[in-house]
Amino acid sequence: MADTTKSVRPDWVDDDLFPFESRFVDIGGHTVHYVDEGTGPTLLMLHGNPTWSFLFRDVISALSDDFRCVALDYPGFGLSTPGPGYRYLPEEHADVVTGFLDALGLEEVILVGQDWGGPIGMAAAQRRPGVVDRLVLVNTWAWPVNGILHFEAFSRIIGGLPVRFLVRRFNLLVNAFIPTGHRRRRPTEAEMTHYRRALDTPERRQASAVLPGRILAGRNFFAELESGLTSLAHLPTLIIWGGADIAFRPQERERLEATFTDHKTVIVKGAGTYVESDAPEEFAAAVRDWVTTQDSSTAGGRDGR
Numbered sequence: 001m002a003d004t005t006k007s008v009r010p011d012w013v014d015d016d017l018f019p020f021e022s023r024f025v026d027i028g029g030h031t032v033h034y035v036d037e038g039t040g041p042t043l044l045m046l047h048g049n050p051t052w053s054f055l056f057r058d059v060i061s062a063l064s065d066d067f068r069c070v071a072l073d074y075p076g077f078g079l080s081t082p083g084p085g086y087r088y089l090p091e092e093h094a095d096v097v098t099g100f101l102d103a104l105g106l107e108e109v110i111l112v113g114q115d116w117g118g119p120i121g122m123a124a125a126q127r128r129p130g131v132v133d134r135l136v137l138v139n140t141w142a143w144p145v146n147g148i149l150h151f152e153a154f155s156r157i158i159g160g161l162p163v164r165f166l167v168r169r170f171n172l173l174v175n176a177f178i179p180t181g182h183r184r185r186r187p188t189e190a191e192m193t194h195y196r197r198a199l200d201t202p203e204r205r206q207a208s209a210v211l212p213g214r215i216l217a218g219r220n221f222f223a224e225l226e227s228g229l230t231s232l233a234h235l236p237t238l239i240i241w242g243g244a245d246i247a248f249r250p251q252e253r254e255r256l257e258a259t260f261t262d263h264k265t266v267i268v269k270g271a272g273t274y275v276e277s278d279a280p281e282e283f284a285a286a287v288r289d290w291v292t293t294q295d296s297s298t299a300g301g302r303d304g305r
Contacts, residue, residue: 007031009079012197017190018057022079027099029083034072034100038064041110041291043136045071046097048115050173050208051274052078054194055114058280059287066288067110072100074120076207078198088210090116091221094123101128110291114138114276115247116211119225126228134294135237136287137256139248139273143226144219150249151215159213167209168202181273183244191277229259237263238290240283242271264290 007024020035035053037060045056053071060069074093075082086092097120101109109132113121118140125132145151157163158173166172174195178187187195199205214221237260241253257263266286271278 007033007079007081010197013079013194014190017194018054020057020060024079025100025103027096027103030075030086030096031081031083032072032075032096032100033079034070035060036104037069038067040067041295042068042070042106042108043112043287044101044106044109044121044132045069045112045276046114046117046121047071047073047077048117048140048273049211050077050177050199051115051195052080052198054078054191054198055274055277056112057277059276059284062280062284063287067291070104070106072097073198074207076204082207088207089221090120090211090214090218091123093120094127097121097124098127101131107131108133110134110136112136112138112287113140115140115273118142119222122229122232123221123225126225126231129231132232133235134291135232135235135260136240136290137237137260138240138275138283139242139245139252140256141248141252142222142229142256142259144222146216146219154247155212155215155217159215159217164209164213168205171196171199171205173205173208173212174199178274180246182278183242183272184270184278187277233259234262235260236294238286239263239265240275240286241265241267242273242275242278243267243269244271245273245275247273266290 009022020037023034025032047055052073056071063069073080075086076088111121111132118137119142122142178195199208239256268275268279268282276283
């Protein structure tokens with residue numbers, strides 16, 4: 001049972017847009033915000049940059065009748081607060097997710113990893129063998145990308161000092177990434193406010209400023225993750241892919257498909273990086289149909305023995 005930490009949900013969070021109870025737990029001196037809605041198989045939803053659990057709100061609403069939907073914010077993102085000395089590195093986020101798994105006593109987890117949530121979540125899964133038994137991977141990756149021009153250019157430009165200054169000063173990643181990561185619809189001003197307010201000071205924006213540079217500088221993290229993929233590669237995997245994403249290409253999807261051989265792929269045509277928010281109905285339907293098929297197959301196998 002988790003030890004809860006007293007914290008207050010800020011007034012700017014709209015109860016109609018985010019109609020879930022905000023919960024808080026201390027993980028290694030960090031106050032981690034999360035939501036825990038519904039009952040059934042556990043979906044642990046991990047966001048990327050520069051988002052937070054708000055990204056999954058429509059999916060949670062759609063799935064919480066049939067699933068336990070758990071979504072957290074990494075320290076420095078959303079409504080979570082980092083403790084002293086936190087550097088916002090992906091390996092630190094993976095430590096926090098690992099501690100979160102322990103604190104909530106989660107088992108038989110279906111890990112939903114989007115963008116940075118993929119490598120962060122898979123690293124945590126490697127550290128707790130047997131806790132995660134299925135994967136949902138969404139526009140993500142799990143290996144070093146040093147030397148690949150597409151990622152080298154992004155990481156060096158967006159992770160460089162001038163852009164990091166703009167991120168901290170003007171919330172550049174939120175203002176640029178959230179609209180361009182939605183290709184099927186345009187985020188409302190109220191939605192944009194929720195992303196902006198979550199990173200509403202230069203200090204808060206440090207969390208989002210750090211990650212682009214870690215795409216290259218985090219090579220050791222990604223190399224360790226890749227070397228441990230054999231411990232996860234057997235897991236049933238649903239790959240949901242925003243087909244109009246400009247960040248992750250078909251090459252990344254195909255490599256995931258080659259790595260996780262027991263997979264099903266659903267390409268959401270016209271959707272961007274944030275497919276959970278861009279096309280939530282299709283995202284939720286893909287998860288529900290896949291899990292139902294998986295569970296029916298398992299039950300059928302038991303009945304047939």
